[in-house]
Amino acid sequence: MRCVVATSNVKVLGKAVHSLSRIGDELYFEPLSSGLALRCVNSSRSAYGCFLFTPLFFQHYDSGAPPGGLEDSGFRCKMGMKSVQTVFKSLSSLDKTVEKCEIDLNPGGNRLVFQLHCKYGITKTHNLSFQESESLQPVFQKDGYANVLRAQPRLLADTVVHFPPSLEEVNVTVSGERVQFRNHLEDEQDASKMMLTEMSLDADEFESFQVREETGITFCLKELRGLLSFAESSGLPLSMYFDQPGRPVVFGLDDPVLEVNFVLATLSDEETTTHRERNRSRPPQADTSHDDFLSDDMDSYMIAMETSAVGGAEAQPCSTGSDHRREREPVSAACSSGSKQQRGRESGSEEEEEEEEEELPGTPPQKRFRSLFFGSVLSPYSQGANQTLRNQEVLAEASDSDPEEQEEETAKK
Amino acid sequence: MPLSTQLEAGEEQYVLIASLDNARNLSNILKAIQFKDHATFLATSNGIKVTVEDSKCLQANAFIQAEIFQEFSIQEDSVMFRVNLAVLLDCLTIFGGSAVPGVTTALKMCYNGYGYPLTLILEEGGVVTVCKINTQEPEETLDFDFCSTNVINKVILQSDSLREAFSELDMTSEVLQITMSPDKPYFRLSTFGNSGSAHCDYPKDSDMMEVFQCTQTQTNRYKMSLLKPSTKALSLSCKVSIRTDSRGFLSLQYMVRNDDGQICFIEYFCCPDEEVGEQEQ
Numbered sequence: 001m002r003c004v005v006a007t008s009n010v011k012v013l014g015k016a017v018h019s020l021s022r023i024g025d026e027l028y029f030e031p032l033s034s035g036l037a038l039r040c041v042n043s044s045r046s047a048y049g050c051f052l053f054t055p056l057f058f059q060h061y062d063s064g065a066p067p068g069g070l071e072d073s074g075f076r077c078k079m080g081m082k083s084v085q086t087v088f089k090s091l092s093s094l095d096k097t098v099e100k101c102e103i104d105l106n107p108g109g110n111r112l113v114f115q116l117h118c119k120y121g122i123t124k125t126h127n128l129s130f131q132e133s134e135s136l137q138p139v140f141q142k143d144g145y146a147n148v149l150r151a152q153p154r155l156l157a158d159t160v161v162h163f164p165p166s167l168e169e170v171n172v173t174v175s176g177e178r179v180q181f182r183n184h185l186e187d188e189q190d191a192s193k194m195m196l197t198e199m200s201l202d203a204d205e206f207e208s209f210q211v212r213e214e215t216g217i218t219f220c221l222k223e224l225r226g227l228l229s230f231a232e233s234s235g236l237p238l239s240m241y242f243d244q245p246g247r248p249v250v251f252g253l254d255d256p257v258l259e260v261n262f263v264l265a266t267l268s269d270e271e272t273t274t275h276r277e278r279n280r281s282r283p284p285q286a287d288t289s290h291d292d293f294l295s296d297d298m299d300s301y302m303i304a305m306e307t308s309a310v311g312g313a314e315a316q317p318c319s320t321g322s323d324h325r326r327e328r329e330p331v332s333a334a335c336s337s338g339s340k341q342q343r344g345r346e347s348g349s350e351e352e353e354e355e356e357e358e359e360l361p362g363t364p365p366q367k368r369f370r371s372l373f374f375g376s377v378l379s380p381y382s383q384g385a386n387q388t389l390r391n392q393e394v395l396a397e398a399s400d401s402d403p404e405e406q407e408e409e410t411a412k413k
Numbered sequence: 414m415p416l417s418t419q420l421e422a423g424e425e426q427y428v429l430i431a432s433l434d435n436a437r438n439l440s441n442i443l444k445a446i447q448f449k450d451h452a453t454f455l456a457t458s459n460g461i462k463v464t465v466e467d468s469k470c471l472q473a474n475a476f477i478q479a480e481i482f483q484e485f486s487i488q489e490d491s492v493m494f495r496v497n498l499a500v501l502l503d504c505l506t507i508f509g510g511s512a513v514p515g516v517t518t519a520l521k522m523c524y525n526g527y528g529y530p531l532t533l534i535l536e537e538g539g540v541v542t543v544c545k546i547n548t549q550e551p552e553e554t555l556d557f558d559f560c561s562t563n564v565i566n567k568v569i570l571q572s573d574s575l576r577e578a579f580s581e582l583d584m585t586s587e588v589l590q591i592t593m594s595p596d597k598p599y600f601r602l603s604t605f606g607n608s609g610s611a612h613c614d615y616p617k618d619s620d621m622m623e624v625f626q627c628t629q630t631q632t633n634r635y636k637m638s639l640l641k642p643s644t645k646a647l648s649l650s651c652k653v654s655i656r657t658d659s660r661g662f663l664s665l666q667y668m669v670r671n672d673d674g675q676i677c678f679i680e681y682f683c684c685p686d687e688e689v690g691e692q693e694q
Contacts, residue, residue, distance in 0.1 A: 083608025089581045097577070111609060120574055121619040124581075128609040 001031050001064035001075055005101040009057055010116070012258070013101065014088030015230050016051040021081045022226030023049045023262075028136045029112065030076035031063035035259075039136045040081070046265035047223035048138050057257040064105070075105065077130035079112065087114045087126045138263055142250055146243035147174055147215065150208035153231030153238045159199050160221060160228065169267070172242075172249075173216035177203050184218045184267075207237055217245050218267040227251055227262045234258075242266070429456050429492050429524040432484035436520035436535060438671040439477060440505040443498065445649050445669070445679055446473040448642035452498040453551050454531075456524075457491045464554045465498065470684040471639040472555050473646070481675050484521075492524060494548040496531055504544040508537040524548070557682040563658040566593035566631055568600050569624035570615065572650045572667070578602055578613040579644045582637070586611075588686050589637050593657060594630035600655075604637070623652065633661040634686040643667075646679040661685035 005013055020027060020040040024047075028039040035054040041047065055061040064075055088094060100117040111127040118124060142148075159181055163170060169184035181199045185191055203209040231238045231253055242249040246268030253260040433439055446452070446465045453464045460478040479485040508518050521534040530545040582589065585606035592601040600615040600622070617625040643665055647653060650667035657663055665681040 080608055086581070086583060086608065086611070090577060093577065120621045121616040122574060122578075122621070123612075123614040123616075124578070125612040125614070126609065127611070 001103075001105045002060065002062045003031070003036060003058050003103045004060040005057070005103070006059040007099055008095055010088075010098045010101045011091065011094040012057075012234070013053070014091050014094050015233055016053075016260075017081075017084050017088055018091065019226035019230040020049050020051065021085055023047050023223045025081050026078045027081050027084050028076065028078045028133060029130070030135060031065075033063055033065050036061070036063070041136055041138075042223065047220060048136075048261075048263045049223070049227065050259075050261045052259040052261075054257050054259070059100070076133055076135055077112065078133040078136075079128050079130045083126075083128050084114075087116070087128075140248065140250060140261075140263055142239075142241050142252060142261075145241040145247075145250070146211075146213035148208065148210045148239060148241050149174075149179065149206050150237050150239045151206045153228060153234075153236070155201070155205055156238060157228045157232050159201065160225065162199055163197055163221065164195075167221055169218050170221045171216060171218040174211050175214045176211055179203075179206075179209075208239075213243050215243055215245065217242050217247075217249055219249050219264045223264060224251065224262065227253075227260065230260070426525055427523045428488045428526045429522070430484060430486050431456075431461065431482045431522045433481070433520045433522075434483050435517040435672055436505050437517065438481060438673065438675070438677075439520065440502055441649060441671065442475045442477060442669060442677050442679065443502055443505070445646040445667075446475050446642075447498050447502060447645075448473070450497055450499050451495055451549070452501075453493065453495050453554055455491060455493045455551075455554075456487055458487055460485070463498075466555060467639060467642075469555060470636070472557060472682045473642070474680045474682075476678045476680070478677070481671070481677065489526075492526070493551040494524065494527075494531065495551045496546055496548050500546055501531075501533075504533050504535070504542075504546065507535055507542050507544070508540070555682075557662055557664075557684075559656075559658055559662055559664050559682060563660075564656045564664075565629050565659055566627040567624065567654065567656040568593065568615075568622060568627065569652060569654045570600075571621045571623065572647055572653050574615070574619075574621035575653060576644075576647055579647055581613075582641075583608070583611050584637065584641075586637055588634040589640050590632060590634045591655070591657070591663065592630070592632045593627045593655075595627045596630065599625070599627070624654070631657055631661065633657060633663065635663060635683050636686050639683055640681075643681045646681065650679070 016038060017027065020038060023040045024042045026040065028037075028041075030037045030039070032052075035052050035057070037050060037052045039048070039050045041049075097118045098116050099119065102113075102115040102117070104113045104115070105111075106113050106127065110129070112130050114126040114128065116124040116126075160170070163181075163183055167183050171182045171184045173180045173182070179201050181201075183195075183197050185194055185196075203211075228238075234253065234255070236253045236255050239252045239254070240249065241252070245266050248263050248265050251262040251264070443452075443463060446463065449465050449467055451465070455462045455464070458479065460476060460481070463475045463477075464472060466472045505518075505520065516537065518535050518537040523532040523534070525532075528548075530547050533542075533544040533546065535542045535544070582602070583604040583606035585608070586604035588605065590601075590603040590605070592598060592603065594600075598612070598614045599617040602613045604611050615622060617627075646665075646667045646669070649669045651670055652668040654666040654668075655663070656666075662685065663681075663683040665683075667679040667681075669677045669679060671677060
C-alpha cells in the first residue's frame, strides 16, 4: 500500500483530517481500489463523515490490492485522530513547506508511515500505530431523497455563523420557495428566555433547489461545521439531501478527484413535534409518548453499518453482535439527554459502549437524537444487495448478548 | 538619551552600573531563559551572564556583552548575586510588555554589592519608576565542563527550519532523541509518543544547514521537559549551533539579534537521559 500526494493536495488531505476530527476520535483508513477512504463516526453513531480520494488525487496510488482492479486489498485500519492530526499540524504552512507526502505501510506491517518531504531537503517521518478494524460503511443512498439543495458553501457558512458556536442542534424547514434555519430548543428550555435565531434563504440563492416534500428536520450543527470549513476552502458546491425527520441528512461535495459525504442523524418526528412550543410548519401529530421506541417504524431507522463482507472476514461492526431484534433501540438512542430519557435506551447504549473496545466515554452524550441512520437502502460500496441485507447489523445490542460474540477482538490482530 | 540619575548616594558607591536605552534588549533575552523563577547574575568587565538551572541537568545562560549597554561600569572583578527572575522581568516590563514603535523604556541598573538590593530605574515618556529587588546569596552554578576540544559533532542551522520542527514535536514523548552522524540521516530529531514515533531529518547539504561537522554517529536522548523551554530561545534567534561531546552532553547556542541589530547569545546545556533504551529504527 503506497500513496504519494503532491504539494497542494497535501493541504487538502490535512484539511480533510481536521474536518473529520470534529466528528470523532478515531480515523478509519481504508485504501480501496476506488480510492483512499478516510472515515470517522462519532461515539453515538449519529454523525459520520467520509472523504474518498480517488486515485487521480494522488501522484501515485497503490492500494495494495492484487492487480486486476476487482478486489480490494482488505487492509483497513483505524488510528487515533490526534495522531494523524499531528502529521498535518501546521495547516497554514503545509502548502508552503511540504513538497510531497508519502503514505506507506512499513515493511513490518505494524506502522502506517506518513512521510512529509519538505523544503530544504527536510524530511518528517511519522510512524503511526494503528488497529486493524472492520469497514465503517453506513448504508445510505443519495438518490432516494425527496429534497436536494445545492449551494456554494459560502452560503451555508454565512448562515451558520449567526448561530452561537455552542448551539448543538439546528432546525431546517423547507417549503417550495424558501428554506429556514432555526436554532432548536430543547423542550425543557423556555422559549421566552432563550435567544431564538431564524434565518431564511430564498430558493434562488441556491444553485439547485429541489423540494418534493415540504418538511423540517433537526440535526446537530457541530459536526457539520467541520465539513463547512473544508467546503469553503475547496470552493466546491455543497449538496444537502434530506426528507422526513428521522431519516438522516446527507451533505455531499463532489469533485472528480474527491467525494465527501457527511451523514447526520435527524430528530425523528415524534420528538420534534412534541417538543415544539409553537406550531411551526408541521401540525403537531398525535402525542406519541417518548417511551414508544418499540414501534415498528424503528426498523427502518436503525443504523445499519455494513460489515466487511468481502473476503469473508468475520469482522463485525464496531459495536454489536448480530442482534436482529428490532425492538432494541438503535445506538443513537444513546444520544438522549440523560435525565429525561433514562431507561433501556441508556442501558443499551452504555452496554454498547462498554463492549466496544475503543475508548468511548462512559456517559452517553447529551444529544437527543434517537433514530438515525438509515435502513433499507443499499450501501454504495456493497458488493450486492443480498449481502447488504444479510449483513445489516443493529448497532445497539441486546443486553443479554454474549460479549464473546463481539468479534472485534478477533478482527484485530 | 542618558537617564538622569536619582541616587541617594554618589555613584561611586555602586559596584555595578549598567544602562540601556531600550530595556527590551535585556528583557527579551531574559524571557527566553525564564523557565525557573530564580537566576544567577554574574557581571564581569565583559558583560553580564544570567544563568538559570533546572534539576541539575539543564542550564541556560544568557550573555549580554558590555558593548550592548550604553553605559557599563564595574568596580570589582566579578559581581555575582541571585535574584527572582520573574520579578525582575515584571519590573523591566513595568510600562507594558508589548512593543510600541518609537517608544522605548530606558533602564539603569545599579547594584551596590553584597547584601544590597538590585536597583532598577526605568523611564518611559517622562515617567520614572524605581524598583528595588532583593538579592540573594548566589548559588554555585553547574559547570558542565563542555569544551570545544571534546566536541564530537556540531551543526549550525538556521533557526527558521528548526522552529517549525520544535513546535510540532510530539509532546507525549518523554524524550527528544538527537542523532548526529556523518552518514544518513545526518541530523535527526526523534520523538516516541503515544501514537508512534516521529522523525525530522535534516540532510547535510540542506540550504538551512550552515555548518555540518559530524565525525561520529551519535544518538542521545534528552528529557523533553528539559528541552522544551529552549523553544523560546529558538524563536528569538536567527541561528542555532548544536553540539554534542563524548559524554553525550548537549550544547545549544542561539544567536539572537536584538532590536538594535546587536548580537547576543543564549546557551543551553543539557545532560543526556540516563535510561537510554534501544533506539527505534
